[in-house]
Amino acid sequence: MADLLDDTAITSALDGLPGWERDGDSFVRTAELPSFPAAIAVVNRVAEIAEERDHHPDIDIRWRTLRFRLSTHSAGGLTEKDVGLAGAISEQLDAAQG
Template identity: 40%
Template sequence: MAQRLTDAEIQEQAGGLSDWTVEESKLQTTRTFKDFIAAIEFVNKLVEPAESAGHHPDIEISYNKVKISLTTHDAGGLTQKDFDVAAVLSQIN
């Protein structure tokens, strides 16, 4: 099991990610697209990197908005895995 990060480690890691926030032990970002189809196309691009990492985000879709949340459930909070996956997902358009 991955080790949960301390508050100081979380703040340090979060500083390296633009457009991501830490809320209630979750790392979150919201992306906005031109329409629902573009939002779904984006979500489909998240599948391969999440599968490769063996770490899957929680995803909420509301028409043209996609909210991505990462946390390591079995560790009870944020771990390095969350920040590693967030960095990869940040590169996807």
């Protein structure tokens, strides 16, 4: 099982993850894409990454607005798995938003 991050580590991780916020025991990011197909394309790429890492975000899709929520449920909070996946999601969003 992954080790939980303490508050200092979480704050430090968020410093390197622009657009992400802490919401209790989760990292959350909302992003608006240029179109619905662009949003779905990001979701599909994130799904592939999540499968490779065996770590899956909660994703809310509202037309062209995506909201990602990350937490390591098996550990009961935030771990390095969440930090890594947040970074990978950010890369996909940055590429899609140009």
